[in-house]
Amino acid sequence: MAIVVSSEAAARAVVVSSKDAEREVDIPVKLVIDKEKKRVVFAEADGDFADILFSFLTLPMGTIIRLLAQHSDQSKQLNIGNFNTLCSSVKNLDAKYFVTDVSKDLLTNTRNLADYECRRLRINIDDTKPAQHFVCQNLDCIVDQDLPSLSTCNIAKCRRCGDYLKTPINFLDDMRENNSGVFFAQTASFIITDALNVFPNTMGSTFEILEMAGVSDFGVLEETTLQFGSHEILELLKCSLFSKTPLSDMVFGEKDIVKDIVLIPSFQCRISTEHIYGFINMTVNVLVQKSTKKILLAQTAEDFVEFLFGFLAMPLGRIISFLGESFSSDGTVENLHNSLPNLDVGRYFKFDELRQILLYPEVDYGSYHSLYFRKEWSRDFYYTSRRESSYEEDTFHLTREGGPVMKIEHPKEYLRGPKMFLVTDDLIVTPFSSMSCITYLHSLKVSPGDVEEHQINIGPEEALNLLRACMISTSVLNNGLGSLQVF
Numbered sequence: 001m002a003i004v005v006s007s008e009a010a011a012r013a014v015v016v017s018s019k020d021a022e023r024e025v026d027i028p029v030k031l032v033i034d035k036e037k038k039r040v041v042f043a044e045a046d047g048d049f050a051d052i053l054f055s056f057l058t059l060p061m062g063t064i065i066r067l068l069a070q071h072s073d074q075s076k077q078l079n080i081g082n083f084n085t086l087c088s089s090v091k092n093l094d095a096k097y098f099v100t101d102v103s104k105d106l107l108t109n110t111r112n113l114a115d116y117e118c119r120r121l122r123i124n125i126d127d128t129k130p131a132q133h134f135v136c137q138n139l140d141c142i143v144d145q146d147l148p149s150l151s152t153c154n155i156a157k158c159r160r161c162g163d164y165l166k167t168p169i170n171f172l173d174d175m176r177e178n179n180s181g182v183f184f185a186q187t188a189s190f191i192i193t194d195a196l197n198v199f200p201n202t203m204g205s206t207f208e209i210l211e212m213a214g215v216s217d218f219g220v221l222e223e224t225t226l227q228f229g230s231h232e233i234l235e236l237l238k239c240s241l242f243s244k245t246p247l248s249d250m251v252f253g254e255k256d257i258v259k260d261i262v263l264i265p266s267f268q269c270r271i272s273t274e275h276i277y278g279f280i281n282m283t284v285n286v287l288v289q290k291s292t293k294k295i296l297l298a299q300t301a302e303d304f305v306e307f308l309f310g311f312l313a314m315p316l317g318r319i320i321s322f323l324g325e326s327f328s329s330d331g332t333v334e335n336l337h338n339s340l341p342n343l344d345v346g347r348y349f350k351f352d353e354l355r356q357i358l359l360y361p362e363v364d365y366g367s368y369h370s371l372y373f374r375k376e377w378s379r380d381f382y383y384t385s386r387r388e389s390s391y392e393e394d395t396f397h398l399t400r401e402g403g404p405v406m407k408i409e410h411p412k413e414y415l416r417g418p419k420m421f422l423v424t425d426d427l428i429v430t431p432f433s434s435m436s437c438i439t440y441l442h443s444l445k446v447s448p449g450d451v452e453e454h455q456i457n458i459g460p461e462e463a464l465n466l467l468r469a470c471m472i473s474t475s476v477l478n479n480g481l482g483s484l485q486v487f
């Protein structure tokens with residue numbers, strides 16, 4: 001097998017890695033490239049890199065939009081479906097419509113509930129301020145209750161007494177430096193295809209990948225090493241969402257990054273709702289253009305807006321789990337999620353809980369009007385109490401090591417109601433007024449005689465279709481609801 005280090009690719013790797021000279025950590029990743037077709041056939045990586053790669057699944061959509069906006073050239077801003085517009089809608093909606101400033105902050109600075117893990121990544125690209133934790137100020141609510149309430153913000157309520165959970169509580173076992181890997185054993189070895197399918201690094205999987213990639217001559221293969229720092233990790237996140245060949249793009253430059261959103265006319269597939277639990281149906285009034293049967297806008301109460309805003313708090317892996325096979329992106333990030341069953345607990349995952357975190361990432365959002373799994377999974381937080389002296393009261397600390405368990409509570413309401421909102425097809429949300437509605441219709445050049453109002457019931461199927469539509473198009477109401485309704 002003639003595998004040699006390609007001077008051209010190696011030179012490029014050096015150029016890429018010198019972009020950010022001040023960074024502290026680089027992770028070397030070996031890439032096997034097809035020098036004739038100028039593509040990466042596969043990468044070989046250890047647990048440190050796999051930890052970072054799979055942590056993409058835990059990032060909330062709002063965080064991904066924010067990170068990519070900071071990372072990308074302003075003129076080349078990439079839109080993930082309609083999420084960028086949804087982000088702007090939250091930012092532009094006056095704070096007075098939210099229950100508190102914290103409610104708005106939870107949606108504009110979305111937080112990763114796998115933060116405890118991700119802060120121990122060798123390179124953590126998420127610069128969001130970590131969540132604090134709060135408990136009830138009434139100590140009896142902690143000691144006298146099974147599963148006492150814990151929150152990641154100070155506006156959720158205690159299940160026992162109904163007071164706000166506003167007493168800060170810290171971790172006893174600090175986020176100490178841990179050299180044993182995050183999700184995976186650090187010494188585990190992985191093989192990663194150009195399309196981000198991840199397999200155990202075995203001879204069998206290597207030859208299977210070579211065959212799938214159509215490599216018939218070992219002579220075309222060369223090995224090179226790419227140093228990944230935070231700049232490259234952000235670039236990989238971007239490529240995983242927008243390219244079918246993310247690793248090749250990293251080495252040979254972007255080839256087919258999708259610059260514009262591809263609009264899809266209607267849904268071809270039905271989405272399974274069997275794993276959705278406890279969804280509270282809503283109704284929205286939509287204005288439909290009679291001549292085109294298109295939804296022009298919706299007039300809704302705050303419940304539907306809270307539901308839409310909740311998309312931003314959803315981690316990417318959670319959306320992939322909700323949508324299953326009907327998930328699609330311009331990139332290959334779903335292949336990471338689909339690779340999780342390939343990797344055993346023990347040999348690869350350190351614990352099963354860590355695989356659950358990636359399969360069904362928890363969401364830092366708790367509106368009544370949100371999507372929840374039938375088997376919603378959440379990690380245990382334990383607590384312990386200490387008394388420094390006999391004159392002092394107990395002080396409580398969180399711990400990851402075991403002890404009585406606490407249960408996370410989220411605020412249930414984010415927007416002040418009752419309030420009506422106007423929601424456009426691309427999810428620009430503004431307070432409703434008749435004149436704003438008329439002005440908007442006039443801007444669309446729609447005549448008054450060409451519109452009619454319909455009421456739509458939003459159940460689990462419509463909810464999932466809206467989520468999917470938001471992921472892949474800017475015509476969210478029409479793609480999410482239009483194909484299901486007969487106007």
Ligand SMILES: [Zn+2]
Pocket residue numbers: 136137138141158159160161162163
């Ligand atoms: Zn209480």
